[in-house]
Amino acid sequence: MGFSFQAPLVVIYSLIIGLLIELVSYYFAYRSPSYKSARESLVKAINEYKQLKKRKVDILSKKKHEKSISDAESRITSLQNNMQKSKFKSAIVNMAAMFFGFRVLRKKFAGIALASLPFNPIGPIKKIAFRGIAGSGVNQAGFMFLYTLTNLSFRKHISLLFNNSIPKSPFSNFQKKLEEQQNLQ
């Protein structure tokens, strides 16, 4: 195949589309005072929750302590849901931006093998990797695979770099059930 700048070019285009989507989300959601204050409250709630979990209490205060933890979990879940709803406002425009970006890439790079794969993709990944490539396409990837990989990885990187992401919940329903089972034993 020989060295070509086309594969890095697809990654750069995908990054630009990712930045554009972040800009749209910023315009519709992130810049609002309610989103910013919700984010600050969420960070504070998560840190307080972790402190509560670490604290050791005697038997007399255990019920009150468990109630505080449960209230903190409800508050965190509620704040995260509110932030998700704010982001939803920009969802349609984001989808349009992704679609438009995909069309631009397809126009420029359709049918061209852009990269050599150092592994044999399997299952649905094989279909995405070889899609639209003229010829056998063995161990080669087109623009769609690179676009998908870039989106999958860099959307979160961009969101974190600009400090717009929704902080992750410090608990999961699975973990809670595990703790309940351990307490019953």
Next chain:
Amino acid sequence: MFERFKSLMSQSLKRTSSQMNEVDLLELLYWIKVIIAVAVGLVVGLTGIRGATGHLVAAGIFFFVFSTYTTRVIKVDEDSYGGRLELLKDSGMQVYATFVLTWILSYTAFHS
């Protein structure tokens, strides 16, 4: 711009987990995983290792470097996060995609 990222990176070798709050710690660990994934992707791509061997070598290096960082540098209490595997699994898809992308680009640049 990127003040938060710069602040986290400046803390990455100076502070331990007990001196950081929860959200900062998890974000720092995410960026450390991304940096390791890019470095490992470059190493595996440049050396031309292919297939399952590449995945195994990458997984081994990644696990070793990340574990060393969490236990000896930042000193995370892994039990409070559900164990080392839970810390590794957090945002695993994004980190793996970053590794694969770096691997493909470096392999294409030097071995195709």
